[in-house]
Amino acid sequence: MLRRLSLAVAVAAASSGLAQAQEVPLSSKTDLVTVYQEAVNNNADLAAARAQLAARQELVPQARAGLLPYLSAGAFTGDTRTKVDTSAGSQKVDRNAFSYQANLSQPLFRADRWFQLQAAQATSEQAALEFSATQQNLILQTAETYFAVLRAQDNLAATKAEESAFKRQLDQANERFDVGLSDRTDVLQSQAGYDTARANRIIAQRNVDDAFQALITLTNRDFPAVEGIRHTLPVQTPVPNDAKSWVDTAAQQNLNLQAVNYAVNAAEETLRQRKAGHAPTLDAVASYEKGDNDALGFSNSGANEALGAAAGINLPRYNGDVEQTSIGVQLNIPIFSGGLTSSQAREAYQLLNQAEQQRESLRRQVVQDTRNRHRAVNTDVEQVSARRQSIVSNQSAVEATEIGYQVGTRNIVDVLDAQRQLYASVRDYNNARYDYILDNLRLKQSAGTLSPADLETLASYLKPDYDPDRDFLPPDLGATEREQRNKTPQL
Incomplete structure (x- = not known):
């Protein structure tokens, strides 16, 4: 009797055997939006970008300070010893001085500082847009990491089903050899196919573990399981399906392109600032100072009298503290600075x-990425449909090859190759699904329209009870395989 390959049988065997260690309570599965929220709260790169934004925004108040009044205050105290040699001998006078003062300066014309403020404001806008681009990139990174887990899980499920199918093929080859229906070569070929499938399953399991580790790195959270995507997710061409429209949108809304526009503005203002180093400056200045006679340059009466007597002259006498106030306008005209200003302008x-x-x-790169991703989405739409049909075709090919093997028109190598092609088509189908999802998000990122709402839309197609070992195939293909299995006589 004929034992034919059935994906449904392979799935059932994998689910009851190798997959048992992977089963987790449904309540512990995490959805895409939750993963994104954890990434926003815990992602180290986003936190670093937020700190960088806050630091670069401080350039504006720093530059504005150069146009605002500058007020300083201070005090002075000290002792002075004066020695005067005369014909009558040396005379020594000790004096103590103390004063305090305040200075005020208000720029009236500072072209360089004005352009510096304009450059700082442009840099601040650039920083804000770059941070927005980082936030947008986190949306895509979350989706890439999340669906990398699902891709790896589906690939593992297909690989386990393939291993189970090759194991059944090996068992069948042994049974046929035992009853004399085949030679030892068939057994060895089947054993080699099974060993290869087993090795592939081990690698696929490691890839799943690596994908979950990447999710931990992204969010600093450990997720035992995540919800899978339904096969009913609409696979549609972009709207509008016109590359030029997407490119025009990208030219206006791409965040990195907007940021670099502000970078150019900042560079233009900086050039104006450097050239303004040749311009004169005008400041309003005011000062107030109060102190004793010695501190402000007026000798006290005792010192004057002693020094005057020693020198044989009469010095003026000042008593009490001295107070000075000044206000005016200060003009400075740069003439030569060793070529520094000209060099800075160049x-x-x-x-x-x-x-x-x-x-x-960057503009050229954005145009290229947008067009490429638009083509990628359209290609993915066709790929998903073609890969799905490929599964159906390979199922039929396996069935026909196994029948040919039973009647002697095909050999065991043909059967094994047909099985490999079948499971390769299953993996290609799932890869095409995930490529379509991610290429859609990448297209929106290029156009500058990607937002958390896109993740929420995808989350509406998640399946909380998704089991990779059962759901890596579309339900209708699984049902078709079960119907075929029920009609197939067993060996």
Whole structure:
């Protein structure tokens, strides 16, 4: 009697055997939105970007400070010993001085500082957009990491089903050899196929563990299991399905492109700032100072009298504290600074040129990425459909090959190759599904429209009780296989 390959049988065997160690309570499964929320709260790269944003935003108040009043205050105290040699001998006078003062300066015309403020504001806007781009990238990174887990799990499920199918093929080859229906070569070929499938299953299991580890790295949380995506997820072409429309949207909304525009603005303002180093400056200044006679340059009466007597002259006498107040306008005209200002202007010009070239390079890259991802999504739509049909075709091919093997028109190598093709088509189908999901998100990121709402939309198609060992195939294909199995005579 004929034992034919059935994916449904393989799935059932894998689920009851190798998959038991992987089973987890359904209540412990995590959905995509929860993973994203944990990433937002715990991702180290996002926290570093947030701190960088806060630091770069401080450039604005720092630059603005150069246009605001500057007020300083201070005090002085000290002792002075004066010695005067005369014909009558040396005279020594000790004096103590103390004063305090306040100075106020208000820039009236500072072109360089004004352009510095404009550059700082542009840099602050650039930093905010770069942080938004980091937040947007975290959305994509979360989806990539999450669906990498699902991809690895589905690949493991298909590999375990393949291993189970090759094990049954090996058992059948042994049975046929025992009754004299085949030679030893069939047994050895089947054993080799089974050993290879077993090795592939071990690698696939490691890939699942690696995918979960990446999820821990992203969120700093340990997730024992995640919800899978339903096969009913709509696979549709982009809306609008016009590459030019997507490119035009990207030119206006791509966050990295907007950020580099502000980088160019900042470089332009910095160039103006450097050139303004040749311009005169005008400040309003005021000062107030109060202290004793000695501190402000007026000798006290005792010192004057002693020094005057020693020198044989009469010095003026001042009594009490001295108070001075001044207010005015200070003009400074730069004439020569050793070529520093000119050199800084040339440096700023080259940095502006660099920023403009980087913007052009990024613009071209955004256009390329947007067009490529638009094509990728359209290709994925066709791939999902073609890969799904490929499973059906390979199922039929396996069935026909096994019948041919039973009647002697095919050999065991043909059967094993047909089985490999079948499970390769299953993996290709699931890979096409996940490529479609991620390429859609990448297209939206290029266009600058990616948002957490896109993850929420995907989450609505998650299946809380998703079991990779059961659901790695579309339900209708699994049902078809079960019907075929029930009609198939057993050996």
